[in-house]
Amino acid sequence: MTTTEEAPGTRPPAIGRPAALARARRALVPLLVAVPAAVSGVLLLLTAQARDAPAAANHALTDRAATDQVLDEVGGAVSRVFSYGPTTLARTHDDARALLGGRAAKEYEELFRTVQQRVPQQGLTLTTRVSRAGVTRLTDTRAELLLFLDQTSTRRGAQAATVAAQLSVTAEHTGGHWRITEIEAR
Known part of the structure; x- marks a missing residue:
C-alpha cells in the first residue's frame, strides 16, 4: 500500500x-x-x-425663539406691575389690568389696595428688576417660569434698600400675548 x-x-x-x-x-x-x-x-x-416623549412637547427645551419671547413678555410684565411710586400708581394699576388675569389678577387687586394707601403716606417707591429667569415648561398656550427679582424700595427720608425675591409664574398665551394668570412667591 x-x-x-x-x-x-x-x-x-x-x-x-x-x-x-x-x-x-x-x-x-x-x-x-x-x-x-x-x-x-x-x-x-x-x-x-x-x-x-413629554420632554419633546416642552417647547422650553426645543424652541429657543418661543422661550425668549415668553421670557421677555412675562419678565417685562412682572417688572411693570411690581414697580410703582407716588406718581405712577395709576399707570401701574392699568398695566396690571392689562397684563394679569385669573387668580393673579384677583390676588394683585387685594395687594394693590394696601399699596395705594401706603405709597402716598410713606413716599414709597418700589422698583422691580428681573435678574434671572427661566422657563420650566412651555406649550403653545401655557408657560411656567421661575423668576429671580431684585426689588429696590425707597421711603421718604430713608436710604434705599434692595432685597431679592423669587416667583413662580404661570402665563397663558391669548390674543397674541402672554398674560400672567398665577403668581406664587417662593
Whole structure:
C-alpha cells in the first residue's frame, strides 16, 4: 500500500465545495437584508417614541425663539406691575389690568389696595428688576417660569434698600400675548 503524503499547508480540493458555498451564500443573503432592516425599524421606533416623549412637547427645551419671547413678555410684565411710586400708581394699576388675569389678577387687586394707601403716606417707591429667569415648561398656550427679582424700595427720608425675591409664574398665551394668570412667591 502506498501512501501519498501531502505537503504541509496544501489540501486536495474538496468535492462539492462550490455547491456548499453557493448554498451558504443563498442562506446569508436574506440574513444580510433582514438585519439592517430590523435595526432601521428599531431606530425609527425609538425616534417616534422620543418625539412623543413629554420632554419633546416642552417647547422650553426645543424652541429657543418661543422661550425668549415668553421670557421677555412675562419678565417685562412682572417688572411693570411690581414697580410703582407716588406718581405712577395709576399707570401701574392699568398695566396690571392689562397684563394679569385669573387668580393673579384677583390676588394683585387685594395687594394693590394696601399699596395705594401706603405709597402716598410713606413716599414709597418700589422698583422691580428681573435678574434671572427661566422657563420650566412651555406649550403653545401655557408657560411656567421661575423668576429671580431684585426689588429696590425707597421711603421718604430713608436710604434705599434692595432685597431679592423669587416667583413662580404661570402665563397663558391669548390674543397674541402672554398674560400672567398665577403668581406664587417662593
